Amino acid sequence: MSLATMDGAISEEQRSPSAQVSIRNVTKVFPGKKGFFNKLTGKASSNFTAIEEISMEIEPNTFVTIIGPSGCGKSTLLNMIAGLMPITGGDILLNGEPITGPGPDRGMVFQNYALMPWMTVAENIRFAVETVDPKISAKRRDRIIKEHIQLVGLTGAEKKHPHELSGGMRQRVGIARALAINPQILLMDEPFGALDALTRGFLQDEIERIWEQQRKTVIMITHSIEEALLLSDRIVMMTRGPAARVDEILEIPFPRPRNRETIEQYPAYSGLKAEMERHLFRETRAVEEARIGGKK
Numbered sequence: 001m002s003l004a005t006m007d008g009a010i011s012e013e014q015r016s017p018s019a020q021v022s023i024r025n026v027t028k029v030f031p032g033k034k035g036f037f038n039k040l041t042g043k044a045s046s047n048f049t050a051i052e053e054i055s056m057e058i059e060p061n062t063f064v065t066i067i068g069p070s071g072c073g074k075s076t077l078l079n080m081i082a083g084l085m086p087i088t089g090g091d092i093l094l095n096g097e098p099i100t101g102p103g104p105d106r107g108m109v110f111q112n113y114a115l116m117p118w119m120t121v122a123e124n125i126r127f128a129v130e131t132v133d134p135k136i137s138a139k140r141r142d143r144i145i146k147e148h149i150q151l152v153g154l155t156g157a158e159k160k161h162p163h164e165l166s167g168g169m170r171q172r173v174g175i176a177r178a179l180a181i182n183p184q185i186l187l188m189d190e191p192f193g194a195l196d197a198l199t200r201g202f203l204q205d206e207i208e209r210i211w212e213q214q215r216k217t218v219i220m221i222t223h224s225i226e227e228a229l230l231l232s233d234r235i236v237m238m239t240r241g242p243a244a245r246v247d248e249i250l251e252i253p254f255p256r257p258r259n260r261e262t263i264e265q266y267p268a269y270s271g272l273k274a275e276m277e278r279h280l281f282r283e284t285r286a287v288e289e290a291r292i293g294g295k296k
């Protein structure tokens with residue numbers, strides 16, 4: 001990934017010719033409501049600029065995390081990369097082509113798992129595989145399902161339904177389903193946010209192990225500084241909203257495979273952690289101050 005400027009703009013020479021994802025001056029404005037009440041009062045609620053002129057280039061096989069204060073627009077940005085939400089201004093390119101909607105080149109993992117409750121583990125994965133490739137042979141499909149259930153450590157749970165699984169196991173299904181369509185990019189929106197600390201740690205280790213095997217490009221949102229430092233090659237720190245921007249992009253130099261027990265011993269670890277803490281405290285404090293000021 002290259003570039004990170006306070007004003008978000010990138011010049012031609014900063015643009016990476018090898019970028020897999022190019023986010024160029026992207027802005028998202030949510031339109032104000034024009035409901036019945038607004039018609040009666042003659043007042044329309046004003047438009048809301050969530051993010052403004054965000055730019056970054058992401059090279060293949062990099063693990064990128066996005067971190068920033070609550071409500072700054074992380075999910076908005078990820079949803080636009082996923083093609084689930086229209087872009088107001090700018091472009092998001094995947095391999096040089098503008099993203100205009102969702103596609104099998106991007107697999108998504110959601111915080112709330114988003115599994116089909118009436119389907120078993122194997123059926124949830126099968127559904128995704130068949131949606132992407134309706135003509136796939138049964139033999140190949142079943143092999144993909146089996147391999148991905150194995151990959152996330154769920155062998156034996158193939159016939160269980162989501163309600164029979166713990167949160168950690170459900171998210172393993174979510175990860176298997178996203179990877180089973182063999183996407184170029186894995187998009188993860190706070191994938192471990194709903195899990196207890198221990199399960200979260202186990203799944204972080206699993207993601208690190210799977211990433212070592214597959215080296216897919218990952219773009220992940222997290223609120224955890226330690227999680228970002230354990231998993232990322234680059235950490236994108238966003239400013240507070242409205243009109244959130246990229247403040248800085250940190251390069252994470254630790255060698256791989258990484259291990260949570262040893263990573264803290266690298267000399268750069270404490271400095272990077274302190275920098276991220278300072279950023280998040282500063283941005284979150286400003287959000288709180290604006291909120292209190294707004295209530296007066």
Ligand SMILES: Nc1ncnc2c1ncn2[C@@H]1O[C@H](COP(=O)(O)OP(=O)(O)OP(=O)(O)O)[C@@H](O)[C@H]1O
Pocket residue numbers: 030048050068069070071072073074075076077241
């Ligand atoms: N559909 C929508 N209509 C209007 N405003 C929206 C919509 N979706 C998001 N927003 C606003 O855009 C801003 C960014 O929201 P978003 O969910 O992307 O932030 P986030 O950084 O992912 O938050 P969190 O860390 O709390 O999950 C917020 O102020 C939110 O209220």
